[in-house]
Amino acid sequence: MHFQNHAVGAIGTLEKIRSQSGIEALKSNFRDAAKTNREKAVSLINTYKLRFSTLYILLPEIVDLNLLDDLSPRSKAALDFCMKIVSGTGLHFGAKNNPPENTDETHTVLKWILLTGYEDDGLNNEFDQIMDAAALVLIRTYHDTAILPKIVHMIFLRNREGYYIHDLVWALFGSCDPKILNLIANHLGSRYKQDVKLANQLLKHTYDDENEDGAQKRQRHTSHNSWFRENRPYLYFTEESFHQTCDPILCSVNLEAKYLCKKTSPQKQLASEPITEDDYSRLESYRLMNSSDKAILAKYSHRLHVSNREQWRKWMKHPIDKQLQIALSKLGGAQ
Amino acid sequence: MIKIAGTPAEPQNFENDYPHNSIEWLIIQTMSESTENYEYNSEDELKFELELRKATVNAAIALDHSGMEFAIFRKSKCNSDYWNRTAEGGFELKNGVSASAAIRDIFQSGPKYATECATAILIVYYRAVLAVFPDALFDKVFSDIQLMNWHHIDPLLKSVGLMATTSGFLPGDRRYFKNPDVNPETPEWQGENVIMLGSDTFYGHGIGIHNEATMIKALNQNRIEDAQKSAYLIKRAGRPDFEKLMKIRNTYHA
Numbered sequence: 001m002h003f004q005n006h007a008v009g010a011i012g013t014l015e016k017i018r019s020q021s022g023i024e025a026l027k028s029n030f031r032d033a034a035k036t037n038r039e040k041a042v043s044l045i046n047t048y049k050l051r052f053s054t055l056y057i058l059l060p061e062i063v064d065l066n067l068l069d070d071l072s073p074r075s076k077a078a079l080d081f082c083m084k085i086v087s088g089t090g091l092h093f094g095a096k097n098n099p100p101e102n103t104d105e106t107h108t109v110l111k112w113i114l115l116t117g118y119e120d121d122g123l124n125n126e127f128d129q130i131m132d133a134a135a136l137v138l139i140r141t142y143h144d145t146a147i148l149p150k151i152v153h154m155i156f157l158r159n160r161e162g163y164y165i166h167d168l169v170w171a172l173f174g175s176c177d178p179k180i181l182n183l184i185a186n187h188l189g190s191r192y193k194q195d196v197k198l199a200n201q202l203l204k205h206t207y208d209d210e211n212e213d214g215a216q217k218r219q220r221h222t223s224h225n226s227w228f229r230e231n232r233p234y235l236y237f238t239e240e241s242f243h244q245t246c247d248p249i250l251c252s253v254n255l256e257a258k259y260l261c262k263k264t265s266p267q268k269q270l271a272s273e274p275i276t277e278d279d280y281s282r283l284e285s286y287r288l289m290n291s292s293d294k295a296i297l298a299k300y301s302h303r304l305h306v307s308n309r310e311q312w313r314k315w316m317k318h319p320i321d322k323q324l325q326i327a328l329s330k331l332g333g334a335q
Numbered sequence: 336m337i338k339i340a341g342t343p344a345e346p347q348n349f350e351n352d353y354p355h356n357s358i359e360w361l362i363i364q365t366m367s368e369s370t371e372n373y374e375y376n377s378e379d380e381l382k383f384e385l386e387l388r389k390a391t392v393n394a395a396i397a398l399d400h401s402g403m404e405f406a407i408f409r410k411s412k413c414n415s416d417y418w419n420r421t422a423e424g425g426f427e428l429k430n431g432v433s434a435s436a437a438i439r440d441i442f443q444s445g446p447k448y449a450t451e452c453a454t455a456i457l458i459v460y461y462r463a464v465l466a467v468f469p470d471a472l473f474d475k476v477f478s479d480i481q482l483m484n485w486h487h488i489d490p491l492l493k494s495v496g497l498m499a500t501t502s503g504f505l506p507g508d509r510r511y512f513k514n515p516d517v518n519p520e521t522p523e524w525q526g527e528n529v530i531m532l533g534s535d536t537f538y539g540h541g542i543g544i545h546n547e548a549t550m551i552k553a554l555n556q557n558r559i560e561d562a563q564k565s566a567y568l569i570k571r572a573g574r575p576d577f578e579k580l581m582k583i584r585n586t587y588h589a
Contacts, residue, residue: 085520125409125424136519141559164408164423166484167522174519243453243525244511245573246485246496 012049014058023057030058034065041065046072052113053120056082056127077109085133086126107142110134118150122161132167139175148175152183156190159198166242169202173250176237176266178228181251185224189217204249230302234258236269258298259286261305261312285320293324300327337366338374339381352382358392359385361533362505369503376578383581387467388507394442394462395530395538398455401445405452405541407523408483414440414447418482425454425483434477435470438462452528453484455540456509459530460495460575463507467580472587491579498571506531509573512539514554516562524557526566 018026034041045058045067055062055075059082062068071079113134121131135151138144155168172180187199196217203224234257240248254264254271260279262271275283286294297320304312315323337344346360346367353359362385366373375381406412408424417437418426426448428437438461441448450458461480465473481487485496495509504510512527527550529537535546542553547568554566 129407129409132522133520136522140519162422166408166486170522170525171519239513239515241525242484242486243522244485244513244528245498246488246493 012044012047012051012054014044014047014054015049015051018054018057026054026057027061031061031065034061034067038065038067042067042070046070046075050075051116051120052078053117053123053127055079056117056123056130073105074109074112077106078113081106081109081113081134082130085130107138107144110138110142111144111147114138114147114150118154121154121158122163128158128163132171135168135171136174139171143175145175145177145179148172148177148180149183152180152187156187156192156195156198160192160194169250170241170243173237173239173241178232178235178251178266181224181228181235185221185228188221188224202250204251230299231258233263234298234302236264236266238269253298255294255298256283256286259283259294259301261301282316282320289320289324296327296331297324300331304330336369336372337363337381338372339378340376341374344378344381353385358389358506358533362388362507365503365505365534371501371503380578380581383467383584384577387463387575387577387580388505390463390466391459391507391530392532394459394466395532396544397442397462398445398459398540399538399544401442403441403445403455403540404449406449407451410449411451411454412447412449414444416440421481421483423483423486424450425481425487426450427482428478428480433470433474434461434480435465435473437480438465438473450482450540451484451523452540452542454482456528456530457482457484457488457492457495459538460492460509464492464575464580468584469587472584476583491583492575494576495573498569498573500571504531504572506533507574510537511569511571512550512554512566513569514558514566515564516558517554518557518559521557524554527554531572 014026014030017029021029030041030044033044045055045062055078059079062071068076068079114131117127117131117134121128131154135147135154138147139151151168151172155165155172158165158168181203184199184202187195188203190196190199231253234254235251236254237251238249240250242248252269254269257264257271260271260275260282262273262275262279264270265272286297289297300323301312301316304315315326318326337346346363349360349363353363373381375384404412411420411424411426413420413426415429417429417432417440419429421427428434438458441458442462461477461482464477468476476491477489480489488496498509498511508531510529510531512529514524514526517525523541527539527542529539529550532538532544536544537547537550538544539550542550545553551566551568555562558566
């Protein structure tokens, strides 16, 4: 059995009623339809065009009308997941009607929940909790990175309304995908002060004044882009969270890897390329430097490595003090 | 080692002030045996820290006994006589309400409250400061409390929300057990914020008062299937700015 693919963008009858007449009209129309023609009501709810939020809204009616066992496998699986998240136990279907446990199908169902539910985020606390859980499982269990733009969208919308975002932020950074930094940076130029403040809080490497004019915001975005281009190979995700600290550093640059010009695995604070004996010996001296000098050495090393590999090899052979002296003279005001 | 005004201080100097079975004595001994330097401008400064650390331990035990329930932010609850529940699930001090009375109410009417572990730890620190500040000073300094994990934290307690690497840990420290392989369906178990009560005793809201091994076991029960990584206690601590808080108390005149 395979679930039909997501109906993102398609609009079913129930969706039309809801968008044109609201939630209460949707409920009463569905209830009336079920009383007059049960099969018709079941077909309305089982259409592949159904959006998760509509299914969620109609759940009390579905239970009242005893329609649970008539639901499509996709809807059953979705509601089972909801109940597990909200109350800790799944729904009770008839013995032969349990939702499938195939992991590919679970992935498809969770993606349907998120992609056809995220636009209704904020519906109520319980619905948002389900969105959080779907996002967390999609990212942390299924490593689904296609949903990341939607997660960023939800985080910034919720933040404007003062709603809870910490689990979604944790889900987002749990992806260990550096592209999320650019998705967040897109909000540095937002007209909403809350967006700018949150983007700065999450990115950390930029400034902390949300009262900037348009030109300053554009400059900030440009600065982020150059920072990202330079540091992308050395980024790693720290696993810190708002649960742990008031000022988490969610993503950081592995300066030792940058100094050696070795790519870093975003999941671990380790260089993903082999480290040689010479590298270890260089790191011994590097680790004795103060944090400001470490940053200068890493920046210069990376830039020289990109522009002139031969010069870089020569520079790396100098003692660390000489390396720093050259780096300081060449970088000048570009530090 | 303890240093007061640059001079090393021996534990024996404080024997008359603190009995050997007291929390303060345990802290003094731990500091003295540590490779870390605990430096104070005056003996009063050390004694203030000991007083606040002891108050923190007592507040943690009291909160554990209060009956306050565990709940995720979406299901948090509070006594609406004192607090407004925010859209995020935090608690905001109501206008015109005494902060000292509101903090005390959490301990006296525990079952009317439900929150998660980080907010509980923040409540512990507010109660500890209340134990060493006169009520009127507490009300003046903390007139707009927001309780919501480490978010919206009062600048005076911000250092509790941050965590610094340290070589020695003391009763009254805020610490964190991390659970890297947590089940994503239960993000509330991604870690446990705790107060260190003794050398191997911790209070964590939702788990209770236990040793390190039991805390780890509780978190490990909430991991994904086939988890590879155990929960662990990170080697960092959050501490109040004792010096600043003492200055505020000492410069207060009713």
